[in-house]
Amino acid sequence: MNLPSKLFELQKVANKLYAAQKRIFDIDQILKNNKELHAATSAFEQAKKDATLKDFHVREKAEQEKELQNKISLSESTLYGGMVKNPKELQDLQKELSSLKKRAKQFENEHLELMSQLEAAKKTLEEKEQNLTDVKSKLEQQAITLVAEKEELANQIKISNQEYLVTSTGLPENMKKIFEDLFRTKKGKAVAIIDEGACSVCGLSIRESQIQQIKSSNQIVYCPSCGRMLFIE
Ligand SMILES: [Zn+2]
Structure with a gap:
């Protein structure tokens, strides 16, 4: 598993965690009301x-x-x-x-x-x-x-x-921090999938050379428009 796919998996878990915490918050509001x-x-x-x-x-x-x-x-x-x-x-x-x-x-x-x-x-x-x-x-x-x-x-x-x-586990510590900061600022979407050659979140077309780079290396490529980490399935 390369770095982008690992981060994408991590995002899934982080979203599950966030949803559960949010639901607990909502329940407390209902119980208080x-x-x-x-x-x-x-x-x-x-x-x-x-x-x-x-x-x-x-x-x-x-x-x-x-x-x-x-x-x-x-x-x-x-x-x-x-x-x-x-x-x-x-x-x-x-x-x-x-x-x-x-x-x-x-x-x-x-x-x-x-x-x-x-x-x-x-x-x-x-x-x-x-x-x-x-x-x-x-x-x-x-x-x-x-x-x-x-x-x-x-x-x-x-x-x-x-x-x-x-x-x-195994993620470089700085990468984990970058991911977590981005997860917060991008409201749970730090990593964006490339769908039909475009960033699935903002829609910007991604150059073929960058797509190849994401597929073949461990390097993180950021979407030039929305700043998210790009990932391809
Ligand atoms: Zn984008």
Whole structure:
């Protein structure tokens, strides 16, 4: 195996290593991200507050209705009790009673409306609670899967590190360093294959004499355009 093919093999291993490390980083980001849980929790809390408030309004209205009914009973007993005999006073009492009854009817309607709002709020609360439970269990399940994947990746990294060591054995130390620097700056593509006479990364045509040089010697030829090490299969 000449130097370019050896470096090309090394690049494959380095890319495997990089992909595994990148995936571990991504997994950590997913595990740290609790946006969905936050959203579900705050929707549940909001629904709880809303239901409590609606419940309070229903009780308040019931209390008001009761007070009004007491007033009506009092008016009725005064009106029909026979104590008041003055026609003007009786007329006023009649008027007051009719106005109280009108208000009672209005309160009854308001009470019904508030009760239906409370029912809707309770239904929403149930839904938000169920959603929160679902989100929690989904995230727990996801975390179990991701943690297992991380362990698997850590094992792969160990193996790939060993492979990297073996593959880079015998490489001149300066060559290894040049490769590693290039690997970083060229984002995982330090070595480019020549495909149909051109650099497969940037597309520049490579002179035949250079291709022969790559095939026959251990010398590294760099692509004149993108600066990558060239390799031919
Ligand atoms: Zn190139």
